[in-house]
Amino acid sequence: MIKATIHKTLRSATGKMNLAIELDFKRGQFVTLYGPSGAGKTTTLRIIAGLLSPDKGSIEVNDCIWFDNERKINRVPQQRKIGYVFQDYALFPHMTVRKNLEFALDNKQDKAIVDELIGIVELEELQDRKPETLSGGQQQRVALARALVRKPEVLLLDEPLSALDIRMRSKLQDYILKVHKKYHLTTILVSHDIGEIIKMSDVVYKLQDGCVEKVGKPMTVFASNQLSGKFQFVGEVIDITKEDVIYIVTVLIGQNVVKVVAQEQEIVNLEIGDKVIVASKAFNPVLQKIEA
Template sequence: MINLHIKKELFGANKNMLLDLTLQIQDKTFLALCGQSGSGKTTFLRCLAGLEKSVGLIKVDDEIWQDEKIFLPPQKRRIGFVFQDYALFENLTIEQNLLFVQKDKTLCQRLLDMLDIANLKDRYPNKLSGGQKQRVALGRAMMRKPKILLLDEPLSALDPNLRAKLQDEILKIHNEFKTTTILVSHDPSEIYKLANEMIELKDGKITRQGSPEKLLLKTQGSQKFSFSGSILNIEKIDSIFVVTVSIGQQITQIVVDEALDLKVADEVSVSTKAFNLNLTKG
C-alpha cells in the first residue's frame, strides 16, 4: 500500500498554487489521474518517483521513502517510469536498452516477447516507429521489476488504432507483473478501459475520486450520457449558434440557441436530458 501526504508549491504561467495531496493507494490498483494541464499530475508522479522533492510523507508498505528526515533517491525506489517522449538510449540496440537497466536476459526476453518486439531487439531506436519505441520504453521500465509503474501520458502522440493496441499491452503488463500502476491521461475512454480507480485534480487538489464507472458514466435520471471536450469553433447561423467541440478523438457540432459566454478553447460538457443535447462550461 502507498500512504502519502505531500505538499509542493507549483509555479504556473498564470498563477502559483500548492500541490496538496493525501492518498492511500492499495496494492495492484490501476489508478488514473486526470485534470487540466498544470493541475499537478506530472509533478505528483515525479515526487513519488523521487525526481522532485516535496514536503511530507511517502510510505510504501513498511518502507519510508520520504519524511522529515529521509529522502530515498530514485534508484532506491522500486519505480518504473514511462515518459511521453520515450527517453531511449539512441546508441544502444533495443535489447541493450533493456539490459542497461538490469543484466537479466531471461526477464529481458520475456518482456520482448510480451510486447511483440523480440524481432526488433537488434535495431536501434532511430529505426523504430513511435509505437515500437513506446513498447521499448515500457519494457525498459519493467526491467527494474518495479512495485509501482508510473505512466505520464505515454500514448498521447499515437494514432487511435495504435493507441488502443498499446493500451492492451499496458493492461497485460499490469496484470502479469501485479504492479500498482498510475497513469496520467486526458482520454476518458482510455481511463475507463484501463483503470479501476480515478482521481481528478484541479489547482493541486483532489476534486473527485472514485471508480471510472462512477465518475465517467452518466446514467441517473434522463441524462443518458455526458462527455467532456473543448470548443474548436463557434459560428452564428441566422438566429442559432453552431459550436464545434473536440471530444477525445472525435469532433462533433452542437446547435445552441445562444452562445452565452462560450468562447474557443473553453472546456465544456456535452450531455443529454429529456432527449435534448445540452452544452455547459466546465
C-alpha cells in the first residue's frame, strides 16, 4: 500500500507551479503517472525515491513512514526499498553487464540474484560486455535488472522506453510486466504512450499543472464512453479514405496495420495521428477516439 500527500512549489522557465497531489493505491499494483511535460510526473517519482523533499506532506509505504514533515521523518534513498530506472539508463561505462549488477548488491547479499536476473532479462550472452557495445534495448534491460538486484518494494520507471522503436518497446514492456509479477512489485511508471499505459497499468493518475486531474483504470481515464466487446486494441490513425458512402480508417496497432470501416459520424472529429480504441460491438469493429 502506498499513500502519499505531496506539496511542493516548483520553479521553471515558465514560472511557478504548485505540485499538490495525493496518491493512494494497493501493494502490488502497476500504476502510471500520465500528463504533459511539466505536469509534475518526474518530480513525484523523485520525491517518492527521496531524491527530492516535498515542502510538506507524508509518504507511507507498506505501513512504513518514508516522509512526514510534521513528525520530521525523512528517510534517505538508501533507507527506502526502491529500484529506479532512468530514461538515460545511467550505467557505469567502465563495467561489464555483470559488474554493473554486482555493484548494486548489498554487502551481505547473496550473489545468486545476479544470475537469476541475468536469466530473466536474457542477458547471458551479453554479461561480459560493456554498455557501449550494447543496443539501447539491451542497455535498458541491464538498467532494469540492476534496479531489481536489492529486491525493492517499489519499482520506479521514468519513461524508460521512450527512445526505443516499437518492436523493442513492446518486448521490454513484456519484460517489465514479467518482473513486476515475479517479484510482487509495486511499480510506478511515467509514460506518455497511451497504448503502453493501457497494456501495462492497473491504475492511471492523469496529472495537469501539478494536480491530479483524473484517476482510474486506463480505459476509464482515456475513453469518453465505455466500450464492451471481445477485443479492444489501442492504435494510431494513419489514413482516412472515403469510399462511396463509407470511410476506411487505417489504424497502426503495434506493428500491424488494420483497416476499419466507419460511418461519417465516427470520423467527424478524427484526424491522422489521433489515438483510438478499436473494439467490437455486435460483431462489428467500432472506433473511439482517445481523449489524451
